[in-house]
Amino acid sequence: MNPDDYRPDIVHQALLAILSSALCLAGRVSAIFIRTGEGILIKVDPQTRIPKTFGNFCNMMVELLQKSSIKSKDNEGKLLKLIQNPVTQHLPANSLKIGLSFNSPKTVKIRDFVAANCDKNLVFVVGAMPHGNIDADYIDDFIPVSGYPPSADTCLYRICDALESNWKIF
Template sequence: AWECVCVLFTIFSYLTVQLLQKLSITAVGKREKLLRVIKNPVTQYLPINSRRIGLSHSSDKLVNINQYVASAVSDADIVFVVGAMAHGKIDKEYANDFISISGFPLSAAYCIAMITTALEAKYNIL
């Protein structure tokens, strides 16, 4: 099991270095770009009139993410802004609203897992 973790970490590290050095990651054997660094402001790449929700442990608005997503209007695009750090703040320009989904600091990976689970429930994705 540790060998698998070491291999995955090595691959992840290589891809991260490639992204930072070349500003993009391309598919092996193809010229297709899988990931690229974009210029600021990020908001220019988001859907027009989308509802941008920032997740912050320090927000006073503690919500149940399942109920929050279920009550969201279906005809508007929802964008969740999740920081990649356990401590710190997201730039307020990116979000219309800030919510907290736990009384404790959570990793970005766990926050995204909770969001995707709530979206799966809302749209009946099995």
């Protein structure tokens, strides 16, 4: 296998970005889903604390794949768990599913997009891969967040910033 096609470090950085955001800390993130290249679907509870070091993150993910879930220390719930496909059955009903794509012909400022769609359940699909396009037939529309190809964590920082600004979370 080509190691450039499998980049758990990108997923690690993306999770750190969203889980440490004011948006998540304010309780405005309902769930995070990860789909692996092999089609495994993982649900991440927004209360999860992702290890800061990449090695510990990898150990946690190996444990998840072996046990199918990781419970909180007080056994109140599952912080990470493998769930059944398709992801659409886990998304809010009537949500607007937006894929991020540098190649989108639209020119949209993410803050303007969020403000114009604040009355909808927004689901953002971010590719945590070094190159390529998101392959998901359930996406309603694709928008860019930059005129340049940004990293996954940069996309998430911009989305979180736009939502925090719209909802006045500081």
